[in-house]
Amino acid sequence: MKNNLPNNFVEGVTNSVQFNITQKLVDKFVELTGDSSSLHTDKDFGDKSMYDNKVVHGMLPLIFIAELEKLYPKEYSCIFKEISARFLKPIFLNDKLSLVSEISEINEKENQIRVEYILKKIGSESVLTTGYFKIKYKKTNGSKELLEKNIKKDSKKGLVLDSLKEETITFENIEKGDKKSFNFKVSEKDLLSTYNILLKNTNYDTWSGKNVSKNLIVSCLFSTFVGMCIPGRHATFTDFKINFENDVELNKKYKFLGKVSFKSSSTSIIVENISISQNNGERVIASGKINVKVNDPQIEMLSLESLKKEGLDLELKDKVVLITGASSGIGQTTAKLFSLYGTKVIINYFKGKDSAERIVKEIIKNKGDAIAIKADIRDIKQVKKMVNTACKKYGDIHILVNNAVKGFYPKSFTDLNWEDVQGEMDVTLKGTFNCCQEIIPLMLKNKSGKIINMLTVATESPPANQAKYVIAKSALIGLTRSLAVDLAPSNIQVNMVSPSIVKTNLTKHVSNIFLDRLKNETPMKRNATPVDVAKAIIFLSSSLAPYTTGQKIMVTGGNPPFL
Template identity: 30%
Template sequence: SEINVGDVETLSHTITQEDMDKFVQLTGDDNKLHVDKDFAGKTQFKKQVVHGMLGASFISTVIGTKLPGDGALWFSQTLEFLLPVRLGDQLSIVASVIKKNDKEQIIELKTEIFNQNKQVVTKGVAKVKVIALEQPVVTDEPADANRPKTALVIGGTGGIGKAVCMQLAKDGFQVVVHFHSNKQAAEQIKTNIEAAGGKAVAVQADILKKEDIHEMIVKASRALAPVDVLVNCAATVIPNIKFMDLDWEDYQKQIDLNIKSTMLIIKEVLPAMMDNKYGKIVTVGSLTVDKPNADWSHYITAKAALTGFTKSLAFELAPKGIRINMVTPGMVSTELTADIPEKIKLLTAAQTPLRRLALAKDVADTVSYLCSEKSDFLTGENIRLTEAIFQTAPGIGCEGKKLNKENEYSF
């Protein structure tokens, strides 16, 4: 029950010879003033004096059983012993709340012990922490928890996207394989998933167009079910361009791919996730945000923005049961990095703790964890798959080239 300043609890107890004998047996305090009647008679007290702490110990009884009761942690006490307590005295132990700290869950108690003559024999101040029981974690069950969960993988035909599609299918997800132009690859992934006993659908969309995104989500929901998990693996070849040669268009293309498309897709899947009180969203970052290299200012700027976007949205969506996290690999051995000189790959691998480049499977395994119930307590996190010093040389990417419209976004 609620504890308030002014609350009072009392306890009565008559001190007996048995009490004193047990106290001596427990503590070993056999001071003759307490236990020897003849010795005490020769002192100024004339009678045996009950141990002061015997009476004071009943303060513990009041705190532990009455105020606040179960869960009380008595961590501080001042005491003044004002009058001697005798055998046969009828004690009244009174505790009253004089201060309360809700934030720290601490109360201060004025503690007084009276004898049968209403004289205060002992007084002091106690400090007590109110220990609450740990409550079992209650997580919101998805409204339709019994149906298979559906995962939408953006850029599902890329090296990482394909690995993510196959792993999530293995995890029991129904998979929506998104593609931009490579329909054949998307259909092959769908076929592979179905051959393994899973369910999948391939859906085309230009993720820079709001209408395409809306149509993609509608098709996915009709073919399988509303999207529970979104993984954005969309990627594009990154041209090496000196800053002085960059146009704002180069920045805008990267920002559109990383921020605009992610925002538009999340807005489409969010209503169903909110209705279901459950959802997982995974974005893919880049180690170059932490360890930048030259000539990629446009790309790194967009990925840094995506990192902030992910963390900010995680904070906003958490109360609704939706988690959003980021996976940040270094250089991954995929078709996107196939044209990088072997020397650069070997150098990068040598600078990683495991002495190898990350594989698409490494990324997919991490995404699998973030999409599972095992990661339900994680949101707003950025999981780095390597701490390599990711450096590049002039020759990486599409040096100095402006990608044409057809190849602008390689999903």
């Protein structure tokens, strides 16, 4: 067989071209290929994508293979027989790129060469795309066939003959065997459009389109199929390979067909077999393969109308809350605040009967609903009776606030005995345990519930002479977190509210001098109030905290600890 290869072709010969990616360039590519996929043309879509910007078509820079002039001697015609690419990194508008090629193999028998190429970003030298192509050469007499001037009047725009609409197929909806097709034709105008993409001054009278291979142009339709057909909008084009059995001819109608041959659930990648043919598939011009990653659809945020339902309704109205130790202090304030949100309130007390009943009357007077129930929460029998009485009245208990505490009066460790510690543990820990054991079954039945346990910053920064109090509250942290883990699958949230010192009857022994000093040392320049704490409890009890469990809400005005 006669050697039709240029004499100066040797392995290792390199060639390069540099160019800038502009919006005008992208617009021309879209017009040529019909690939108007949202990732390339919609700024809002691009901004919300994983790339935080519109991405340039990966195939666009490959047209500049036609600008590697050393590969196209004047006395030779060339046919692209094989083209491949692996897209490693995205390309963006205004990127300055360098396409470098190297002849890696010379096949004199077939009159063709294999050329490896690398596309880099100038400046960072990041490798964006790699691949290879094979070109077959044939010696000519050097004459050029000029393009007709009347191509200016041709109404056809682009290669694709059909009207394509961007598909939005998700990975779950793609099946092996799925296929799509479209018809296309390469005209003289398409050759000229491609030449314009190469940013040269076109002379209609003298330019022949010699270096712009029709096969090279047709390979750009891989981008069209991926971006517009399967999968469409959610595609990330990863790599492709195409083999041409014949040269694509001008003004002939062809069919581009793609069929899903493989689907990987672990990587969300699909493989598509491609064929280009004439006469309904009787004459195959080219075949190839595409790998595409199918991205998850962009996450749409809730509409304002939906947020009204999700965010404005705290879902406290007609719920039932049981608050232990609610006849005074933080418990009393919390009971009243719940009632303002339409919650039915069960006020548990042990000694403060008059105060509890007075709170109930105040709530009812303000069109709320409440009852007071006496129970020593250290006694499981009394807790059972309290819960039964509450359920007879209201039918259920949705929220439990474990607020009861024995005392906060200081006592040095040397003066303590175990009975003192046990007494504190019996109320703080055992009382909470008993209430949880009786009420959690109701929440499990409802598959929802809120439990809020009252903590203190003293567990993080213990004050002097409060060992019994700190021991009991520290144990409550363990119970809270264990319950949070155990009950999370049942949509029951268990949390803690941890305030700094609050002026109530429980802390009335604390001197004003100490409270003033604490206020001045607090970044917000005030001490916590019962209302501050009650609001934190309301938050954790409401629909605003559906995904918060096992946590501490610190009500400290900016003081540590910071969690």
